[in-house]
Amino acid sequence: MLRPFRKIILTGVSKNNCRLFSLSQNYWNTNNKGLVLGVYEKEKEDGSLQFTEAGETFDRSVSGKLRELLSISGPALKKGKSRLFYGVHKxxxxxxxxxxxxxxxxxxxQENWDTGRENIRAAVSVGCRQLQDLEIPEVEVDPCGDPQSAxxxxxxxxxxxxxxxxxxxxVVKTQLHGSADREAWGKGLLYAEGQNLARHLMEGPANYITPTCFAETIQxxxxxxxxxxxxxxRPKSWIEDHQMSAFLSVSKGSDEPPVFLEIQYNGSAHASLPPLVLVGKGVTFDSGGISLKPSSGMDAMRADMGGAATVCAAIVTAAALKLPLNxxxxxxxxxxxxNGCANKPGDVVRAKxxxxxxxxxxxxxxxxxxxxxxxxxxxxxxxxIVNAATLTGAMxxxxxSAAAGVFTNSDWLWNHLNQASVVTGDRVWRMPLYQHYTRQVTESQLADLNNVGKYSRSGGACTAAAFLKEFVTAPHWAHLDIAGVMSNKDEVPYLRKGMSGRPTRTLVEFAARLSKDV
Known part of the structure; x- marks a missing residue:
């Protein structure tokens, strides 16, 4: 049975005579393939339309008809906008x-990113989604001068x-159009698939992505x-043997057993070289415990393991890229x-x-x-040591959602993270680790530390970082508070609404740069 005919713009169109034709579904079934091509904005009023290299080649193959169609189909294409044409090429x-x-x-x-790369990511995503909506299963993509970003x-x-x-x-299979750098294209696929793995874990319902299921998925x-x-x-008995009583105190409020996931990737030719250690917060559902959260929006707390998701996805990607790094x-x-065993306000626990x-x-x-x-x-x-966590609403x-906050004791580490984020467009911003905040968590009535600052409504992200710093002696440590970038509404145009998987690509790029650092 044929679906209703679609109107399509065919070749041989002139400015004064735009001929419309109809094609049956038989045509689409035998030629169900799409193409995304890029075009730049005119930088001068009298400037001519400028395609990418792949766009120019394609336009020549159809005798300039794509350029002609663009000139008569409306105003010049602005950044991130698209125009769809049917029947231009067999x-x-x-x-x-x-x-x-x-x-x-x-x-x-000023924006702290590579605008050109971001423009490519946003534009290509628009074109691919448009073809996905047409149920086209195979799409070739213009590299747009940067195959990885495309x-x-x-x-x-x-x-x-x-x-x-x-x-x-x-399900759309994407391929590189033309003869551009296929290695860079493959690298981009791995970066994106890594972030999508983190999105998949963060989006999954908490009754599906339990601590055990999370660990087995990554394995x-x-x-x-x-x-x-x-x-x-690592099971609960191992956690107990290693005297991780602070961790255990959180887990005891749930019937789901805790798991400590440990991954070792030995990518360096020298197994004894000191590793980069990535640590991720893995609360697969956060009700707030006895200090119960409001019910509105609590479902989003299935993604409170975003730190663990991004860290683990980054290691999966690093392994796929064969980075020479431990x-x-x-x-x-x-x-x-x-539950009845949960931590109570005022309880005191002992850390490792x-x-x-x-x-x-x-x-x-x-x-x-x-x-x-x-x-x-x-x-x-x-x-x-770099840890990532959806730690505070204050962040x-x-x-x-513009950037993840970074608290670090190392300028060297900050420079690597910042430079990586400029490339990926998934930005980071440095935050203070002043003693001012340390004093607020070390003045506690019953214990060495308090898990909230003395002035709970002020500088919450900073006092949380100061708390973590009390458990760090390494000279190169960074804490990424990713609570603000956990989800996406419409802020990042190439991500649909939902959990974002940020900043997985920045962690991967950071690891790649660290592997080259001598």
């Missing part, structure tokens, strides 16, 4: 032309978590990409629930390093599980 019945902005776009110090835009833009729905989006993914990885899924990943995984902690707010649980994980991280003689208040 091999590609559907062609989407996307606006890339200005050719001169590059690194912008691949990232395509794969990130097409992702949507719909595996629990009966009606699913069309399977790592086993499929590299033979240089060892994964340990990396250790640590993820304390548990739920924070309010012997320091006692007064728990005045059970919803400040992430710093408790990270405290023990950070202590354990030092046993690997790390080159650097969202401070920076919103």
């Amino acid at each position: 091999e590609f019945p559907s062609v989407v032309v996307v606006g890339l902005g200005k050719t001169s776009a590059g690194v912008c110090n 691949a990232e835009g395509a794969v990130l833009g097409l992702f949507e978590y719909d595996e629990l729905k009966q009606k699913k989006k069309t 399977k993914r790592l086993q499929s990409v590299s033979d240089k990885v060892t994964v340990h899924i 990396i250790v990943g640590l993820a304390p995984l548990c739920e924070n629930m309010p 390093n012997g320091k006692t902690i007064q728990i005045d707010n059970t919803d400040a649980e992430g710093r408790l599980i990270l405290a023990d994980a950070l202590c354990y991280a030092h046993s690997f003689n790390p080159k650097a 969202d208040v401070a920076l919103g």
Whole structure:
């Protein structure tokens, strides 16, 4: 049975005579392939339309008809906008032309990112989604001068978590169009697939992504990409033996058993070289415990393991890229629930390093599980320790979704993280680690530390970082508070609404740069 005819613009169109034709579904079934091409904005009023190199080649193959169609189909394409044409080319019945902005776009110090790369990601994602909506299963993508960014835009833009729905989006296979750098394209695919893995874990319902399920998912993914990885899924008995009482105190409020996930990737030719240690907060559901959160929006707390998701996904990507670097990943995984065994406000627990902690707010649980994980991280003689956590709502208040906050004791580490984020467009911003904040968590009535600052409404992200610093002796440590970038509404144009998986690509790029650091 044929579907209704579609109107399409065919070749041979002139400015004064735009001929419309209809094609039956038979045509689409035998030529169900799409193409995304880029075009730049005119930088001068009298300037001519400027395609990318791939766009120019394509336009010549159709005798300039694509250029002609663009000139008569409306105003010049602006950055991030698109225009769809049918029947221009026999091999590609559907062609989407996307606006890339200005050719001169590059690194912008004010925005702290590479604007050109961001323009490519945003534009390509728009074109790929448009073809996905047409249920076209195969799409070739213009490299737009940067194949890695084009691949990232395509794969990130097409992702949507719909595996629990009966009606699913069309699965689209993306390919590089033309003879551009295929190695860079492949790198972009891996970067984007890594972030999509983090999005998949963060978006999954908490009754599906339990601590055990999370750990097993990562184990399977790592086993499929590299033979240089060892994964340990540590049970509760191991956690007890290692005196991680702060971590255990959070987990005891849930019937789900805690898991301490430990990953060792030995990518360096020298196994004895100090590793980069990545630590991620892994609260697979955070009710707030006895200090119960408001019910509105609590469902989003299935993604409170975003730190663990981004860290583990970054290691999966690093292994797939075969980075010549040793990396250790640590993820304390548990739920924070309010049963009869749960932590109570005023309780005191002892961390792995012997320091006692007064728990005045059970919803400040992430710093408790990270405290023990950070202590354990030092046993690997790390080159650097970087932890990521959806730690505080105060971070969202401070920076919103524009950037992840970075608290660090190392200028060297900050420079690497910042430079990586400029390349990926997934930005970071340095925050203060003043003694001013340390004093607020070390003045505690019953214990060495309090898990909330003395002035709980002021500088919450800063006092949380100061708390973590009490469990760090390494000279190169950074804490990424990613609460503000946990989800996406419409802020990042190449990510659909939902959990963002940020800043996975920045962590991967950071690791790649660290592997070259001598």
